[in-house]
Amino acid sequence: MNRFDQSRRTLLQYASWGLSLAALGLPAIAGTLPPAAARKPADIDGLLNSMKAIGKEYLACYPSENSKRALLGLLEARIEASPGQGLQAFSWDALKASIKSDFEADNVVFLNGWTFARTEARLYALAVV
Amino acid sequence: MFLDAREIENKRDSYNICIVGAGAAGITLAKALKDSPLSLCLLESGGLDSDPETQSLYQGDIIGFPYYPLDTPRSRYFGGTTAVWGGCCWPLEANEFEKRDWVPYSGWPFSRQELDPYYIKAHEICEIGPFNYDAQYWSDKADRPMLPLEAGRVVTKIYQNSPPTRFGTHYREDIEKAQNITTILYANVTDIALDPLNQAVEKITVKTLSGNAFDVKADIFILAAGGLENPRLLLLNDIGNQNDLVGRFFMEHIMLPASRLVLPRKIDIEFYIRAPVENTEIRAGLALRTDVLEQERILNSWSGFTLKRTPSIQLQYRWRVLKSELSKGEIPDNLRYHVKMVLSELREIYADKWNSGDSEDAWVTIPLLSHAEQSPNPMSRVMLGNELDALGQRRIKLDWRITDLERRSMRRAQEIIAAEIGRSNLGRAQILAPEEPDVWADPTRLPEGAPPIGSYHHMGTTRMHMDPKLGVVDTNCRVHGTKNLYIAGSSVFPTCGFENPTLTIIAMAYRMADHIRSLG
Numbered sequence: 001m002n003r004f005d006q007s008r009r010t011l012l013q014y015a016s017w018g019l020s021l022a023a024l025g026l027p028a029i030a031g032t033l034p035p036a037a038a039r040k041p042a043d044i045d046g047l048l049n050s051m052k053a054i055g056k057e058y059l060a061c062y063p064s065e066n067s068k069r070a071l072l073g074l075l076e077a078r079i080e081a082s083p084g085q086g087l088q089a090f091s092w093d094a095l096k097a098s099i100k101s102d103f104e105a106d107n108v109v110f111l112n113g114w115t116f117a118r119t120e121a122r123l124y125a126l127a128v129v
Numbered sequence: 130m131f132l133d134a135r136e137i138e139n140k141r142d143s144y145n146i147c148i149v150g151a152g153a154a155g156i157t158l159a160k161a162l163k164d165s166p167l168s169l170c171l172l173e174s175g176g177l178d179s180d181p182e183t184q185s186l187y188q189g190d191i192i193g194f195p196y197y198p199l200d201t202p203r204s205r206y207f208g209g210t211t212a213v214w215g216g217c218c219w220p221l222e223a224n225e226f227e228k229r230d231w232v233p234y235s236g237w238p239f240s241r242q243e244l245d246p247y248y249i250k251a252h253e254i255c256e257i258g259p260f261n262y263d264a265q266y267w268s269d270k271a272d273r274p275m276l277p278l279e280a281g282r283v284v285t286k287i288y289q290n291s292p293p294t295r296f297g298t299h300y301r302e303d304i305e306k307a308q309n310i311t312t313i314l315y316a317n318v319t320d321i322a323l324d325p326l327n328q329a330v331e332k333i334t335v336k337t338l339s340g341n342a343f344d345v346k347a348d349i350f351i352l353a354a355g356g357l358e359n360p361r362l363l364l365l366n367d368i369g370n371q372n373d374l375v376g377r378f379f380m381e382h383i384m385l386p387a388s389r390l391v392l393p394r395k396i397d398i399e400f401y402i403r404a405p406v407e408n409t410e411i412r413a414g415l416a417l418r419t420d421v422l423e424q425e426r427i428l429n430s431w432s433g434f435t436l437k438r439t440p441s442i443q444l445q446y447r448w449r450v451l452k453s454e455l456s457k458g459e460i461p462d463n464l465r466y467h468v469k470m471v472l473s474e475l476r477e478i479y480a481d482k483w484n485s486g487d488s489e490d491a492w493v494t495i496p497l498l499s500h501a502e503q504s505p506n507p508m509s510r511v512m513l514g515n516e517l518d519a520l521g522q523r524r525i526k527l528d529w530r531i532t533d534l535e536r537r538s539m540r541r542a543q544e545i546i547a548a549e550i551g552r553s554n555l556g557r558a559q560i561l562a563p564e565e566p567d568v569w570a571d572p573t574r575l576p577e578g579a580p581p582i583g584s585y586h587h588m589g590t591t592r593m594h595m596d597p598k599l600g601v602v603d604t605n606c607r608v609h610g611t612k613n614l615y616i617a618g619s620s621v622f623p624t625c626g627f628e629n630p631t632l633t634i635i636a637m638a639y640r641m642a643d644h645i646r647s648l649g
Contacts, residue, residue, distance in 0.1 A: 103552035104281075108544070113559040115547035 055124035057111040068129045071122050078119055095119065131305050133176075134316035134335055140343040144170040144311070146645065147333065147347035149318050149362070150354035152209020153631055154617040154638045156296045156304065157254060158351060161642030163307040170345055171304065172316040172335060174354075175206030177297070181456070182338055186317065186518050187357070193509070193528035194572050195581045196381075202585040203355050207314060208297015210355075210585075216293025217412075217629040218257050220248045220636070222429065224419050225502070225626035231426035232534070234378065234505035235624045238595050238604045247636035247643075254300075254635060255291040258409030262287060267411045273400035275413065276555065282421045283549040286431055288628070290403070290410035315339075317520055321350070321366040321614070329612040330368075336520050349645060353617040353638075356587025360511045360620060361525050363591065369601050369608040376511035378589035379527070380503040380625045383535055385582045387432060387499035387562040388543045392555055394493045401434040415497070415546050416627075425545075427538035429627045430501040432546060497546070499562065500584065501539045502627040506530055511590050529583070531569040540564055586630050588619040605644045606637070617641055 059066045065074060079098040102108060102117035109121045116124075146162065148155045151173035159171050175183040187200040204212045221241065228236030249260045261267075264285040268275045275285045304310055313335070320334035332344045352359045360376040363369045392398065404411045414433040422429060503509075509530035513523040540562045547558035568574050594600020597609035606621050608614040617638050619630040 100552055100554070103548045106544075106548060108548055108551070110544075110560065110564070113561060115544065115551060115558050115560060117551060 051124045051127045054111055054114070054116070054121065055126070055128040058109060058116075058121045058125045059128065061109070061111065065122065065125065066129060068126065071126050071129060075119065075122055075126075078122075095123070130311050132311060132313045134172075134313050134343075135337045135339045135341050137313070137341065137343055140345070142170070142311070143346040144168045145347065146170070146349050146351065147172065147345050148351045148353055148617075149333070150174075150209065150352065150358070150618075151207045151297070151304075151312065152203075152353065152355065152618075153211050153296055154634050155351075155353035156208070156211075156300055157251075157635045157638035158353065158617060158642055159304055159307070159310055159312075160254065160300060161250075161639055162645065163303065163310060165309065165646065167309060167645075169307075169310045170347060171310060171312040172318060172345065173207050173312065173314050174317045175204075176314045177207050177301075179204060179206050179212070182519070183315070186520070188518070189357075189525035189527060190514050190516070191529075192526050193530050194569070195575065195579055196527055196529050196583060197581050197585070199357065199525065199527060202583075202587070203357070206297065207301065207312070208295055211294065211296040211631070214291075214293050214631060215629075216255070216291035217288055218252070218255050218291050218632040219262060219288035219628045220244070220260075221626040221628055221633055222419070224422070225429060225624055225628075229423070232428065232504050232624070234507070234599070237623055238593060244633070244636045244640065247639040248632065250639045251632050251635035252289075254294070254296075255632065256294045256408075257289040257291050258406065258411075262289075264413060267404070267406060268400055268413070271400060271404040271406045271411060273404045274397050275400060276396065276398070276415075277553065278549055278555070279553045281549050281552065282418055282545050283415050284418055285400075285413050286416045287411050287413045290412060313345075318354075318362060319365075319520055319522055321362065321368060323368065323611075328610070330614045338519055347613075349613045349615065349648075351615040351617050351641070355618060356590050356620040357511055357525055357527070359616055359618060360590040361513070361522075363601070363608070364511075364513050365522055368614065369591070369610060371610060372598050374507075374592070374599075374601050376590050377507045377509070378505045378592050378623075379509045379511055379529060379587065380505060380589040380622070381529060382584040382586045382625065382627060382629070383499070383501040383503060383531065383539065383582050384584045385499060385539075385562070386435070386496050387539055387560070388497040388547065389559045389561065390434075390495040390497060390550060391557055391559075392493055392495060392550075396555065398434060398493075398495065414500075417542055417545055421545065425541055427541050428502040428504060428534060430499050430539060430542045431627050432497040432499050432542070435496045435498045497543070497558075499539050499543070500627050500629075501535060501542075502625060504532060504534050505589055505592070505624060506532055533567050533570045536563055536566070536569045584629070586619065586625070588622045588625040588630060591616045591620040592623045593621045594623060606641055615641060615645075 065071055079094045098119040099117040102119050107118045108115050109118055145167040147170045148158055149172050151171050155171060159169055162169055183205050184200050187203060187205060189199040204210045223241040226237040226241045252260050264275060264287045267287050304312055315337050316335045318333050319336045321330055322332050324331050330350045332346045334342060334344050336342045352362055354362060363375045369375055401413045414431045416431045510528050512526045514526040516524045518524050543560045543562045547560055550556055550558050591601040593602050595604055602608050602616050602621050606615050608616060619634050
């Protein structure tokens, strides 16, 4: 069983809340987390590890995005957030909409076979840059 | 009346119809023509139960893509492979009858509508529910919801499961009591003799493994011996092969684990496992909408949820290999590998039970098993080998080929399913279907010991086409260039779809019975 298998349950649980998971470890948008996330503090370490593992995989596939600046820039452009505001610019709803729109438009990435919306994969990557 | 070919001396009877093979097609034809003014002779290679000596007549060589030992996919006795089938019934879809410009050689010479009345009859003989494949209808009837997928590229499609009806036991009395049917067991057809003009079959020669031999004469002969034996009989007798088409276009349904879904346990997926509705068992799966297939220019497929409540086809295959070898007193090749794979699957069966509890936040991992269409390909074929069977007949060589269209289609279907699961915010998916181009088109690139990925379905080897240059049989399934030789079974399918073939084999047999009646 590989690292993705080991952590997929928690990772995907988090993903199903509709938001990419990098947000969880970043206090800037902690206020936007859904109530379910707040109920499960014990999972946070596992979630973070999952996010980081996927983030690393993403950056290995897309090395040109391997900086916080590059990732934030791409995310801002994708979801039309205010430039220069960092993660605070991303609202929960905007991220959810962006992830959904990525899936609709086939703007997805395959990391070890797992299929992620580009937006969420970039958010995972933010956890490791 | 049932006769034993081993005990027949100097048989010189003549019949209106002689059917070779008492499987799903042969028995359906016999039942459809039962009590008609026509006299029928139904020839079956085996007896009323399996025996290894008769079964070994199926043996042959595999020279293309890895495949199951050829004496394992079909059952050679009265009832044929319905003795072991799983009962999976569904009609081919309308688009699979049409010519699709991205699928070479695709299309049937008639539309799905032509077969609809015969599918209804096929439902009766297979003891399944009404001829209705609307997933919403069955979901409502079963009181099991469909996955809450947003309207998009993926839809739920269902099949119906026959009990499964074992034709050999279930319909034996019907056939045995019919005044106009003579069934001869242990009767192997070896020679098919044409008239001096090479246009009509005059007689066929029957031989038994015990050494007995006799001829059977009839006005009409129907080969219903399966997708490998039908072309073999034609090739052995050099009939219908004026355009070098007999045995070509061999198709199988590619079946393999293609994805894993991770969904919240709270989502009701029972409709996708098995849903009993009155006397019918329904099973749902995921497939792409027809317009999406067209837009993507890919083949049809259906992905079923396999929570390992039943053994996979791969496990069944390994079990058959082990059983077959061990029954001969031999240690199977790759014993360690087979045992390892069986244990691995058993481990997975239990692993699939894992979840994070019964809480609202629990998750379940669901392997998706893809049932995929194969495109017609003249290079994928059945040929005669040089080895002889116990009757002195040349055995077959199977050169199964898979093109990159199949791999790309399966991969793309899983990508779209994964995206739609994500878009609908249900969960995520991991795709297992190969991404690398041509990995199936060149079998030398397969991992060592890779298991076969077929479904025990043999189709296309005597394909139907109005043009003799493109098909072995015409639209009535009569062999081009002959007046009275017909073929029944999946070997006539010009395009195979992704659906298990039995229901269509039976529908086509009913259609043929109508045609034969119409000849007067």
